[in-house]
Amino acid sequence: MTKSDLRKQIKDVALSNGADLVGIVNVTDLPEHKDRIFRIIPHAQSVVVIAARHSLASIRSANNQMAQFDTIHTYNECARSAHSVSRFLESKRFPSVAVPAFIPIDMQDPGKGMRGEICWRRAGVRAGLGSYGENGLLVTKEFGSAIRISGVVTVAELDADSPLEEDVCNHCGQCVSACPVGALSGGGAVNKKLCGENIFKYGFRFFQKFMEALYEKPDPEVQKIIRGYELREMWQNFMTGNYYYCFECQSQCPVSSVNTLE
Ligand code: B12
Ligand code: SF4
Ligand code: SF4
Incomplete structure (x- = not known):
C-alpha cells in the first residue's frame, strides 16, 4: 500500500x-x-x-x-x-x-x-x-x-x-463577553482557576471538601488519606459521566460553515 x-x-x-x-x-x-x-x-x-x-x-x-x-x-x-x-x-x-x-x-x-x-x-x-x-x-x-x-x-x-x-x-469577542466569571481576557488568555471553579462545581475539589467536612476535627492521618493520590484516582473512576457546568466560550462562537445559531 x-x-x-x-x-x-x-x-x-x-x-x-x-x-x-x-x-x-x-x-x-x-x-x-x-x-x-x-x-x-x-x-x-x-x-x-x-x-x-x-x-x-x-x-x-x-x-x-x-x-x-x-x-x-x-x-x-x-x-x-x-x-x-x-x-x-x-x-x-x-x-x-x-x-x-x-x-x-x-x-x-x-x-x-x-x-x-x-x-x-x-x-x-x-x-x-x-x-x-x-x-x-x-x-x-x-x-x-x-x-x-x-x-x-x-x-x-x-x-x-x-x-x-x-x-x-x-x-468578534463574543466568547470573552459570554464568560460568566470573567475568566477570559482575549488573546487566548484563560484564568484557569476562575474557569475551573465554574465548570467543575461538583468536581474533585468539591468531593475533597465534602469528605473533609465529614470529620469535625480531621485527625492528621485521616486528612492525609483524604488528600492522598488514591482518592484522586478514585474520583476519576467515579467520573464515567460528565460534569461540566459551563460551555459559553464554545457555544457562543459564531464561526461555523455547518451549524446555525438561530
Ligand atoms: C486542563 C484542561 C482544562 C483546564 C485548563 C485549560 C487550559 N487552558 O489549559 C480548565 C479546567 C480551565 C479547562 C477549561 C475548559 N476546557 Co479544557 N482541557 C484541559 C485539558 C484536559 C488539558 C489542557 C492542557 O494540557 N493544558 C496545559 C497547557 C498545554 O496549556 P497552556 O499552558 O495554557 O498552553 C496553551 C497556550 O500556550 C496556547 N497557545 C500557544 N500559542 C498560542 C497562540 C495563540 C494565538 C493563542 C490564542 C494561544 C496559544 O496553546 C496552548 C494550548 O494549545 C484538555 C485536553 C487535552 N489533552 O488537550 C481540555 C480541553 C482543552 N478543554 C476543552 C474544553 C472544551 C474546555 C471548556 C470549554 C470546558 C468544557 N465545558 O468542556 C473550558 C474552556 C476554557 C478555555 N477557554 O480555555 C477542549 C477544547 C476543545 C477546543 N475546541 O479547543 C479540550 C481540548 C478537551 C477535548 N479533548 O476536547 N480545561
Ligand atoms: S468554560 Fe465558561 S467559565 Fe470557562 S472560560 Fe469558558 S465561558 Fe468562561
Ligand atoms: S470567532 Fe469565536 S473564538 Fe473568535 S473571538 Fe469570536 S467567539 Fe471568540
Missing part, C-alpha cells in the same frame, strides 16, 4: 467511525510533547488528530444537563474514532495507541494545573484543523469551537497536513 493510500484509508476509518474532522501531524512538529509521546509508544512518528462536533443546540441549551449529555456523546465519538483508527493501523502492523481526549489524565497536586499527555488544541492547530481563537480554544471553519478532540499516536510515518494559513477566529 502506498503512503497516500494509507493516509486516505486512515481518514476514511476516522470519518466513518464518529470523527467529523481529521488531520495528521508529525511528532517532530510537536516538540513540546515528544517525551510524553515516546513514553506512550517509543519511536512514534505521527499523531492522527480527530475532532467530533457537539450539537450546538445542546450546548447552548439553558438546561445544562442537555449539554452534559451531548458532551458524553461527543467524547464517546472521539474515543470510537480514535480506537477504530488505532485498530486499523495495528491490522497493518503499525503499533498505535488511542490517547484520551480528557480523562484518564495524570492528576498532579492541586494548583499545578492539569496537563494532557498531548495538548489537543495545539495538535489540532498543527494538523491544520483550525486556528487558536480569542477563547484559547481550537476554532474550526466547520464547527467553530464546538468540538472535542482526541487522537492516535502511531509509529507509521505519515505525510502530515499543513497548518492553516488563515486565521479562522473573526475576533
Whole structure:
C-alpha cells in the first residue's frame, strides 16, 4: 500500500467511525510533547488528530444537563474514532495507541494545573484543523469551537497536513463577553482557576471538601488519606459521566460553515 493510500484509508476509518474532522501531524512538529509521546509508544512518528462536533443546540441549551449529555456523546465519538483508527493501523502492523481526549489524565497536586499527555488544541492547530481563537480554544471553519478532540499516536510515518494559513477566529469577542466569571481576557488568555471553579462545581475539589467536612476535627492521618493520590484516582473512576457546568466560550462562537445559531 502506498503512503497516500494509507493516509486516505486512515481518514476514511476516522470519518466513518464518529470523527467529523481529521488531520495528521508529525511528532517532530510537536516538540513540546515528544517525551510524553515516546513514553506512550517509543519511536512514534505521527499523531492522527480527530475532532467530533457537539450539537450546538445542546450546548447552548439553558438546561445544562442537555449539554452534559451531548458532551458524553461527543467524547464517546472521539474515543470510537480514535480506537477504530488505532485498530486499523495495528491490522497493518503499525503499533498505535488511542490517547484520551480528557480523562484518564495524570492528576498532579492541586494548583499545578492539569496537563494532557498531548495538548489537543495545539495538535489540532498543527494538523491544520483550525486556528487558536480569542477563547484559547481550537476554532474550526466547520464547527467553530464546538468540538472535542482526541487522537492516535502511531509509529507509521505519515505525510502530515499543513497548518492553516488563515486565521479562522473573526475576533468578534463574543466568547470573552459570554464568560460568566470573567475568566477570559482575549488573546487566548484563560484564568484557569476562575474557569475551573465554574465548570467543575461538583468536581474533585468539591468531593475533597465534602469528605473533609465529614470529620469535625480531621485527625492528621485521616486528612492525609483524604488528600492522598488514591482518592484522586478514585474520583476519576467515579467520573464515567460528565460534569461540566459551563460551555459559553464554545457555544457562543459564531464561526461555523455547518451549524446555525438561530
Ligand atoms: C486542563 C484542561 C482544562 C483546564 C485548563 C485549560 C487550559 N487552558 O489549559 C480548565 C479546567 C480551565 C479547562 C477549561 C475548559 N476546557 Co479544557 N482541557 C484541559 C485539558 C484536559 C488539558 C489542557 C492542557 O494540557 N493544558 C496545559 C497547557 C498545554 O496549556 P497552556 O499552558 O495554557 O498552553 C496553551 C497556550 O500556550 C496556547 N497557545 C500557544 N500559542 C498560542 C497562540 C495563540 C494565538 C493563542 C490564542 C494561544 C496559544 O496553546 C496552548 C494550548 O494549545 C484538555 C485536553 C487535552 N489533552 O488537550 C481540555 C480541553 C482543552 N478543554 C476543552 C474544553 C472544551 C474546555 C471548556 C470549554 C470546558 C468544557 N465545558 O468542556 C473550558 C474552556 C476554557 C478555555 N477557554 O480555555 C477542549 C477544547 C476543545 C477546543 N475546541 O479547543 C479540550 C481540548 C478537551 C477535548 N479533548 O476536547 N480545561
Ligand atoms: S468554560 Fe465558561 S467559565 Fe470557562 S472560560 Fe469558558 S465561558 Fe468562561
Ligand atoms: S467567539 Fe469570536 S473571538 Fe471568540 S473564538 Fe469565536 S470567532 Fe473568535
